[in-house]
Amino acid sequence: MDSQKPRARIEAAPALPHPYAGLTAGFTTRHDKAALVVPHFESLLDVSLVTVDFDTDSLGTFSGEVPRKGSALDMALTKARVGAEFSVDSLGIGSEGTIGPSHQLPLLMANAEVLAFVDLKRGVSVSEHTISHSIRTISLTVEPHAEYRSTLAAGGFPDHGVIVKPADGETTPIFKGLHTFAEVDSAVRVCAVASADGKARIESDFRANHCPSRRPTISEAGHRLAFRLRSCCPHCLxxxxxxxxxxxxxxxSxxxxxxDxxxxxxxxxxxxxxxxxxxxxxxxxxxxxxxxxxxx
Ligand SMILES: [Zn+2]
Ligand SMILES: [Zn+2]
Known part of the structure; x- marks a missing residue:
């Protein structure tokens, strides 16, 4: 994975024992990201995570029915605050991903993952992010009975799920989390009928539980965040x-x-x-x- 190189840091000596040892943080996610982050928080901080089942899709979705309010970092911080409010120790984690054309390498798609952490008692609010160009994507417009299976397979289907919607921009009907050709064929038929141009859009389902190529990037951001939290302030600890x-x-020169x-x-x-x-x-x-x- 081509994520950024680790940054050199001045690491303040961690207070011993670490203030978070033995505590529990709430992780606001519905898309099975906890397993990617738990090992880093357990091994680096002795912090357990509990999943907070909050409807994160109400804050914005990849598929666009709910527009995202604010930046990815804003969203991750909002989710982290929700997690902290549900945590007995007032610690929370939130995650947000962004997928789009790379700024540095315009022919490639980039996947940025930001992971935020808040501690409501101490007033800590930090984040770490990771960028990868290993994301697999699928994006095509089809007519029913067209041959699209090879294009889907080239984009990582069926391990990577897809969504299907009308090609004319209507947001309904929409089918998400599809992982079999039979499901896609049936969704394409329904959405093409609903679309003014008789066509359907097939796009990647970027939710983390349907998009395996996001998962190493989220895990790397989790490692960075847990590693950062090991360092304590030389002034207030x-x-x-x-x-x-x-x-x-x-x-x-x-x-x-x-x-600048x-x-x-x-x-x-x-x-x-x-x-x-x-x-x-x-x-x-x-x-x-x-x-x-x-x-x-
Ligand atoms: Zn301080
Ligand atoms: Zn010059």
């Missing part, structure tokens, strides 16, 4: 010490113009607001190709 922002501004890119990490605590600038710079100069004066 709250867990979650880590990257909060960047010092920006790096000189161009040719003309010396200050270019990250220069150093700022590590901080979301509970007490303590911040420290990392000693090691991310970069000390920038290539003229990224300089607005040398390469306008």
């Amino acid at each position: 709250a867990p979650g010490w880590g990257l909060v922002s960047h010092v920006r501004g790096v000189p161009c 040719l003309c010396g113009e200050n270019v 890119v990250p220069a150093r990490e700022i590590l901080g605590c979301t509970a007490c607001g303590e911040q420290q600038i990392a000693a090691k710079p991310i970069r000390v100069s920038i290539d003229p190709s990224r300089c607005p004066l040398c390469n306008p």
Whole structure:
């Protein structure tokens, strides 16, 4: 998987025992993500997770019947707060995925997974994310009786599920979580009749329990989040010490113009607001190709 390389961190010495050892966090998910995150929280923090059965689809769906309100991070934080409210220890986790064309590699699809954590008692609110280009996707418009099986198989079907809906943009009828050709054929017939153009849309069902190629990316984000929570604030000892922002501004190696890119990490605590600038710079100069004066 081509997720980002781990970042170098200044790790504050964890308080011993860790403040979360033996506690339980609520994980707000309906799509079977807990199994991907539990091992990291158990092994790195001794934290157990309980699944909070909240209707996360009411906050927005991949298939578009419910538009997402706010950014992926906003959604993950909202779900984490719901999880914390259901947790006896006031700890919560929420997850949100985004799938779309890659900014860096426009021919590829990118899958970003953000995992957020909140601690309502201490005021901790942190997140970690992972990006992968290993996501499998299916997206095609078909007429009934067309040959689409090979295209579906190329996109990872039947391990990867699909949704079927009318091709003219109507949001009903809609069939989700389909994993057999017989189910797809039948859904295509119904949706084509309901569509003004007589065609049906077949698209990936990106919910985590129907999309195996998302699962390693969610697991990696879970590892990063649990790892971050091991680090405690050097000032107030709250867990979650880590990257909060960047010092920006790096000189161009040719003309010396200050270019607005990250220069150093700022590590901080979301509970007490303590911040420290990392000693090691991310970069000390920038290539003229990224300089607005040398390469306008
Ligand atoms: Zn602190
Ligand atoms: Zn320059």
